[in-house]
Amino acid sequence: MSESIELVEDAGLSRREFVRQVGAGFVALAAVGSGATNLWASSSPNELPLSSGVVMPDPSLCIGCLTCEVICSRVHREQGLSDIPRIRIFNDEATVVDQVILDAYGDRGQYHQSPCLMCPDAPCHHVCPADALPIDISTNARFINEDKCIACGRCAAACPFPVFPESEATNDETLGQLTRITYDPAKNVYTKCDLCHWRPEGPACVERCPVNIRIRQGIIESDQMCLDLPAATREHWEEQSRLDQSA
Amino acid sequence: MKRFALPVTIFLSWLVLIGAASAQTPGGEGWPPPSGLFNDALFLARVAPFIIALAIVVGIFQARMAIQKGGGDAILGDTVRRHDISTVIAHWTNAIGVILSLTTGALILRWVDYRPDLRLAFIIHYVGSSLILFGIFNHLSRHAVSGGTGLIPKSFGVIRDLIGELFAYAGMFGPKEAALRIPWPKAIRQPIAKYVRAILGYKESQTGKYLSTEQILSYPVWAILMGVIVVTGIIKLLKYIYVIPGSMVTTATAIHDLATIAISVMLIFHLLPLLIVPANWPLLGSMFKTTVPKKYVDERHPLWYKKLTATPSRKKEAAITTSAEPGSPQTADA
Numbered sequence: 001m002s003e004s005i006e007l008v009e010d011a012g013l014s015r016r017e018f019v020r021q022v023g024a025g026f027v028a029l030a031a032v033g034s035g036a037t038n039l040w041a042s043s044s045p046n047e048l049p050l051s052s053g054v055v056m057p058d059p060s061l062c063i064g065c066l067t068c069e070v071i072c073s074r075v076h077r078e079q080g081l082s083d084i085p086r087i088r089i090f091n092d093e094a095t096v097v098d099q100v101i102l103d104a105y106g107d108r109g110q111y112h113q114s115p116c117l118m119c120p121d122a123p124c125h126h127v128c129p130a131d132a133l134p135i136d137i138s139t140n141a142r143f144i145n146e147d148k149c150i151a152c153g154r155c156a157a158a159c160p161f162p163v164f165p166e167s168e169a170t171n172d173e174t175l176g177q178l179t180r181i182t183y184d185p186a187k188n189v190y191t192k193c194d195l196c197h198w199r200p201e202g203p204a205c206v207e208r209c210p211v212n213i214r215i216r217q218g219i220i221e222s223d224q225m226c227l228d229l230p231a232a233t234r235e236h237w238e239e240q241s242r243l244d245q246s247a
Numbered sequence: 248m249k250r251f252a253l254p255v256t257i258f259l260s261w262l263v264l265i266g267a268a269s270a271q272t273p274g275g276e277g278w279p280p281p282s283g284l285f286n287d288a289l290f291l292a293r294v295a296p297f298i299i300a301l302a303i304v305v306g307i308f309q310a311r312m313a314i315q316k317g318g319g320d321a322i323l324g325d326t327v328r329r330h331d332i333s334t335v336i337a338h339w340t341n342a343i344g345v346i347l348s349l350t351t352g353a354l355i356l357r358w359v360d361y362r363p364d365l366r367l368a369f370i371i372h373y374v375g376s377s378l379i380l381f382g383i384f385n386h387l388s389r390h391a392v393s394g395g396t397g398l399i400p401k402s403f404g405v406i407r408d409l410i411g412e413l414f415a416y417a418g419m420f421g422p423k424e425a426a427l428r429i430p431w432p433k434a435i436r437q438p439i440a441k442y443v444r445a446i447l448g449y450k451e452s453q454t455g456k457y458l459s460t461e462q463i464l465s466y467p468v469w470a471i472l473m474g475v476i477v478v479t480g481i482i483k484l485l486k487y488i489y490v491i492p493g494s495m496v497t498t499a500t501a502i503h504d505l506a507t508i509a510i511s512v513m514l515i516f517h518l519l520p521l522l523i524v525p526a527n528w529p530l531l532g533s534m535f536k537t538t539v540p541k542k543y544v545d546e547r548h549p550l551w552y553k554k555l556t557a558t559p560s561r562k563k564e565a566a567i568t569t570s571a572e573p574g575s576p577q578t579a580d581a
Contacts, residue, residue: 027388041488126285131494
């Protein structure tokens with residue numbers, strides 16, 4: 001035992017060792033400091049400008065005509081973008097159809113529309129590794145830049161708003177869609193509602209919805225629109241969350 | 248008890264900070280609805296600096312213990328301790344981290360035609376990344392404090408030795424050190440070996456503790472690749488907290504993805520010499536047992552063996568110690 005003790009010298013602390021240990025300690029303290037700064041900074045995540053509007057559906061007025069899907073596909077195709085509809089209509093037995101619709105169209109079934117809800121914190125924007133989900137300058141719409149999109153799927157995975165099972169979709173496309181952001185296998189990009197931000201008239205679905213047209217013309221009496229474009233406020237999102245949760 | 252006060256205090260503080268980091272996720276009052284993928288990344292972004300700090304502090308204490316208790320290369324009966332247990336732990340922490348991150352990275356990048364549950368893939372990727380962060384910063388701090396690994400070449404002669412070793416792997420110096428023990432006919436290999444020795448001045452007896460292939464083709468390449476992966480990964484994490492220019496994020500992503508490819512290739516080159524060169528198998532064993540056979544050291548690392556046996560205290564240690572645990576401090580019973 002004593003020989004081992006003799007062999008293993010008590011090293012003490014040389015100046016060099018002291019400097020090294022203190023240096024490493026400072027680096028550790030700097031890491032803790034930066035961690036504390038991160039905690040303080042991230043308690044209020046980056047504020048993004050609120051979208052000027054959000055396509056807000058009213059399922060009770062939907063007649064399942066798919067005009068919104070068709071016109072969405074067309075206007076985007078004309079722009080050279082993915083023609084996957086960014087709003088999707090699902091069968092939904094829980095929807096209570098408004099009497100004015102039953103009176104105007106008869107029983108056409110029960111539906112539920114699922115566009116992107118232009119979240120205030122936009123997790124899709126933050127998770128994108130390719131800077132392909134910017135905020136439009138004029139409308140503050142969160143849109144996908146298809147030239148930059150690398151189709152990693154993170155935006156779709158990060159979207160907190162689910163959609164109904166695809167088996168309940170009224171069109172028979174099988175896209176594997178789980179949230180408000182969809183994959184287009186033909187173009188190998190992801191797509192989402194972009195409020196048709198380049199159109200002076202605004203979202204094509206809101207403009208061309210036949211129920212909306214009749215409501216504007218006074219043919220159908222309703223205070224609500226089938227597809228409305230209110231300001232992006234918390235109340236509208238909470239209403240949409242309630243609709244999603246009740247489905 | 249006194250000497251444990253500081254490390255315990257640091258560890259407890261770390262736990263508190265981790266708790267604080269995990270408690271503060273966005274979406275207060277249930278709004279907006281939580282995004283799992285976003286919150287997972289934000290959590291790692293907050294926790295990463297504390298992982299680094301803990302790794303550094305642990306490394307400092309490991310280095311202090313090694314300095315004070317004299318753990319290091321030593322002859323232990325029929326074996327020689329090549330690594331201490333801290334080195335082995337750091338190596339496998341990194342290795343497991345790389346395997347987890349690489350596997351999930353390949354799935355995320357869609358190198359295979361399979362779309363996994365992205366959130367699960369990212370969670371596993373972040374676990375792997377955390378292990379890599381810990382392993383790397385622990386390694387750096389431990390060796391910064393204790394004075395280096397010996398893996399960094401000290402002269403240009405190592406390039407000569409590298410070429411010689413590669414010829415040895417090719418079987419030019421005989422099947423003993425050849426990959427797959429290929430027995431080239433003497434008529435082919437002897438003239439080549441003669442010219443390699445004459446032109447390069449290569450001698451097998453110049454090998455120290457680390458092979459030249461380790462000093463040039465392994466450690467520095469790993470250091471660069473892991474550095475690139477860690478730095479670009481940190482930039483990609485920081486964007487969840489700070490406003491990072493989009494072009495910087497895109498560039499960091501591209502470099503991170505390229506480094507992934509490079510690491511995949513490097514992993515093959517790391518494992519290949521270990522697996523197909525039987526002369527290297529004791530080195531593979533040392534990454535589990537911490538020791539290599541003394542006979543192997545005498546034959547393959549003559550300079551290192553000479554150093555081990557030349558120091559008087561080491562000679563005594565060789566005489567005394569026969570049953571010390573590999574990796575533990577030398578405290579032989581009289």
